[in-house]
Amino acid sequence: MTNTYETLVQKFGGNLRETNMQDTDYKDKKVYWLEFNGASCPICGHSNWCMVNVTGTKVICQRVANDHKLPNLGGYLYKLDDSYRVNFDEKNYRVANTFKKAPDSILDLLYRSVLLAYPLLDKHRTALHNRGLDDEMLNLHKDRGFGSFYTTRKEANLDDSVAPLFSQMQLGKANGEYTINNIWQNVLDNLQKQTNDSKYNKDLWQGVPGFSMKSFSIPNSTQVFSGPVFKAPVGGLLVPYYNILNELVGFQSRVDNVSLWAKVTKPLPGANIQVMIDSKTREYTVTIIGRKHTAGVKIASGIASSNIVDLSYGGVPYQFEVVEGGKYFWVSSSKDEGGATGKMPIQVAYNPFIAKLDPTHPDDRKKIKDYIAKPKSVWLTEGGLKGFITSAYLAKTFSDTKLDEVGRDVLAVAGVNSYRHFLPILKKLNVTTVTTAYDMDFQSNEQVKANYKNLISMLRENGFKVRIANWDGDKAKGIDDALVQKLEINFVEVN
Structure with missing residues (x-):
């Protein structure tokens, strides 16, 4: 491409x-x-x-x-x-052979294995501490929590004193013949032996987003090896997403360093320009692009000391804005050979008493199902990690009586325009009352404001009682920060 x-x-x-x-x-x-x-x-x-x-x-x-x-x-x-x-x-364009998304129980099983392979690094643990999550909160889901994915030690900034990063496919040689040791196949083989259950076969990884088939040949040999591998789109923190049964069904990868891009906000008349900016140093260069004789000519360079940069060329002014790239990327493999397709998950962040239950344990699973069946109030927000933090702090902020009224659990979508995905989950959870808690900057963002208004209309049309949570937006943008800072939360009933 x-x-x-x-x-x-x-x-x-x-x-x-x-x-x-x-x-x-x-x-x-x-x-x-x-x-x-x-x-x-x-x-x-x-x-x-x-x-x-x-x-x-x-x-x-x-x-x-x-x-x-x-x-x-x-x-x-x-x-x-x-x-x-x-x-x-x-x-x-290579048409990849992909699979339908696997059942949630299989996603939970394979993603737990991923976290065993890629545990949370100290730098990410510290970052989560800074967001307000202590170790007790981080360990609430036990082996279904956070992780750190990198392909190399260098990418993770680990020195030689640290144990080597997990290797998914290890090449060996015995009796003059090459052999391959694929950890995922070993995991599934061991599960099948331990349980004597045929469902744990070598193809169980198929349909799990992030997993795909990798093949390679040995130089100067006719041997070709293939096997499943797991990868995230970028190296960084693995943020878990849970379903209504508290199963781990998805990951977002949170990049360590957000990329910077330059958007031309006031064009240079008579010329097409391209601005390239270094994400770490904020150094930029401005080049004329196109097919004219001036194409490729660098007309400016420097360091962007602010997000709005005003320049001129030949006495003619132009301008560009420094903007941030994406922070979160879905772990997916829908364009890879043997990859998986599927819908975007919604974060179901239960209160700590339910979140700690293991859905693979029969007694715990029954408790989760009994809780689902009860009428309840929930919070709605945007951002999977934000939902996780919010659910951990609600019980620390409000009394049991108030939690019965405003909600103990949090549902979070990945973006404000995905609000329609709330509806089916609300119905499955037997929700009667909703507390909305979008970032306070929605008042100045027309697109977010429009989606917020549409969300509330959708909720009311479907018979939900709605209240809006507000706090001091100058002190905290999101509900998670507001709760961590112990700000006063006010509620407005929507008639």
């Missing part, structure tokens, strides 16, 4: 990020959507959240409404004119 990607980067003036979403209008081709991650959406001008397909023919804008709303995505479809179209050669 290199040529197509580079062409789109030039057309939209910045970086794009691959997603696992396929443009279903192309039935016989793998045409994926790319998220604007520094490049500018031609509809709203923003440099994140919106998407363009790899052919450059369509955009999903999340901010500017039209008559072509996409309910499942929360955006609006636009068809671009021929000036944005790029050459698309389907031969350059």
